[in-house]
Amino acid sequence: MFTTRRTWRSALAVLGAAAVIASAPAPALAASSAPWIAYGGTSVNNARVPAGPVELTTRSPRAFDTLTYVVDGRVVSAPATATQLPDGDWSATARADLSGFAGRVSVTARLTSGRSSSSIAKSVRVVDPASTLGNGSAGTITRPSRVARAQFGDGRPGALTTGLRGGSPRTVLTGDQTITRKGTVLDGVQIEGCLVVKADDVVVRNSRIVCHRPGRQLAVNVADGTRNLVIEDSEIDATGTDVGIGWGNYTLRRVNLHGSADGARWGTKVTIEDSWIHDMSREDGLHSDAMQTTSASDVVIRHNTLDPSNHGDPLNAAIMIGTETGQRSLKNVRIEGNYLGGGAYTVNIRSDANIAGLVLKDNVFEDNSRYGAVVAPTGKDIVFAGNVMGWTGKAISVDAR
Template identity: 40%
Template sequence: MRGWRTPRSLVVGSATLGIILAGIGVAVASSGDGSMTITRNGTVLDGRKIDGYVHIKADDVTIRNSTIKYGGAHAVRIFEGFSGALIENTRIQCTDPDTNGLVFGNYTARKVRVSGCRNGFMHSPEAPATIIMSTWNGKPVAAGDLPSAATPEPTAEPSTPAPEDSPDGSDGAASATVTRAPASRAPSSFPGPDNTGVPAGTTLRASGSIKVTQDGQVLSGLNITGCVTVTAKNVVIRKSRITCDGIYSIRTIDAVNLLVEDVEINGKGKNSAAVCCGEYTLRRVDISNVIDGPRLGSDVVVEDSWIHHLTRGPGSHNDTLQTTGASNIVVRGNTLDAYNPVTRDPFNACLMIGSTTGPIVSNLVFEGNYCNGGNYSIGVRTDLNAANIRLTGNVFGRNHRYGVIARPDQRGISWDRATNLYADNRKPVVG
């Protein structure tokens, strides 16, 4: 099949009837297709009936005289970095009220009819659109009509699946404008600059990178320009600053019961994860300028800490916290700000949960945290095999793209509808 990469949802062969290629990258006259991802510049889809999504990862793509029906995250999506898409004389029908129609900009829509969608046409100043003679639910739409959620109702959040192409549930479109709410702020009772990191008045001694191999060793009062590796038991790092441009600011290798408290971590925009990967406790730790915050392996506690101002890298899917398979995790009383108020980037999630590298995520407690930002603030992957994951008593800001939690009813997850609240009005997020 020339002109697009065929995902599993598009069957190629005798089951795909009437697909004819009229020159390179031109497809015409199909009796029915499933989801597809277009990767060849200049591809033309003409007269198509598509029951699925269309992902555009190429320049100068044209879709005309077609009908697209879909009920997932986005019916037609132009990915970041591609432009020149033209959609004309086409109908986009969302079969789920939480599905978006045509997203995320750098396109021209001419005589496009969108119906049944949560947002009809999505774009932003960074990724603009030209919209001509087009409608959303029968009403004319102009290019300046950005979707707005400046005062969203505190009602049930959608459990729409995250975009299909993302490896961890991220849509990867930093500039897309969905939530237009002002930057949310953590309540003053939560961790922040005044009660995390190195206490005021502490004198720090200069140090380079450190490898700790002695059981029970204590590192205190250090200004570490470099990274820390711990291979011993019962090590303590306290009242210190770590500025590391490596993969991890703190790395545990066969370590047991590491304690990190009153520490500041600056990942210089380079840390793949601030702390990796298990057998540690973080207490009153200030973490910033990282791609991901701590990676939650087994036997981990993160409490009374502040994780903020993440840094986007090429292809990154940033989370303040992430677990990909582990047991015995406690996340309590933290400020987890995935939303960056400087760049206005919501990033991927405050907490991302999946079984990507391990068979199960079990015995995870997430309670009493402030969480803001993300595509979904709590991202739940479809591959998650969960047991005894409890999310209770948390408060949430509104700077997310799609909602607070994806898949709250997935097996093994206990989402307390009565105590997980919006921070601004203390009303339940779901239910």
């Protein structure tokens, strides 16, 4: 299981050594040995900047008279006059209009001094102005995106399309339950405890599992060697547990899973479709993902809503992929037609993953991650096709490890 320390070490490695200064209220920027651009008190390198009018500040140890911002060859600000700061640097702030831009863009600050000129170019991530997740702080988008509405409509997996379909459960079972009889069917049952399945061909439908057990590894434990568990039209309330369900040989359909640190952990022969995995919890020593694998084969993740975010905390990833345990490989895995959001990166694929056949296709991403939609290693057997950002409809960018 990954640690929070490892997660943030990876994130910092991706972002590089960008200077960070506390924000809100915006502090005086520290003296610099080289020119730089700041937004909201933070170095603009790889910052999240809303697609609209924003104030950008440039400072330099070399004197300059005026500042103008340019994006993709287009002037986006009026000239601003520079002033000298008490520490000797020169600084100017101009209002740049980034409306109409999206994704990674290069912002150039043109500095003039008499008849001479110079420029500074920095990479900026222009994001949905409706997002409250800016400058690495916590927050989420509160409205469905245009593309998500078009693709999923009212049938997008969520509160109205997942969980119990027939009202309240008819039977209540108190305490942890273990199923040992092949072909057992639980229909209309509420389990006030955790569930262990040790028999093949078990079906759980129109039921609710309420496993509130801090420190418990699994709310639903599919025992080794068990085959063909199906959970459908049900709720797994795994508040406080490490993992909602794991590890292999199971199917979830129209399941509402929430509350655990990791939602679904998958290994061999797993299908998850039309389900809603959300509101994961942050636990000491763990990061939190809607889904995670450390070794897998023959997996289909189709038409789900996956977002680990909880009360403004985006947590780690909607889908975290690695191959550091078990067979130490990932084979024949399809992730398609899902609605994905949250996380440091929404989909995070480890650089050391041993991959033979991973497809991410036709997924819609919301812009409520900290750093981007996908981070993945290059040179792996991964197919990306038809994945778009929900607020623009444009193809996602994949950040390389």
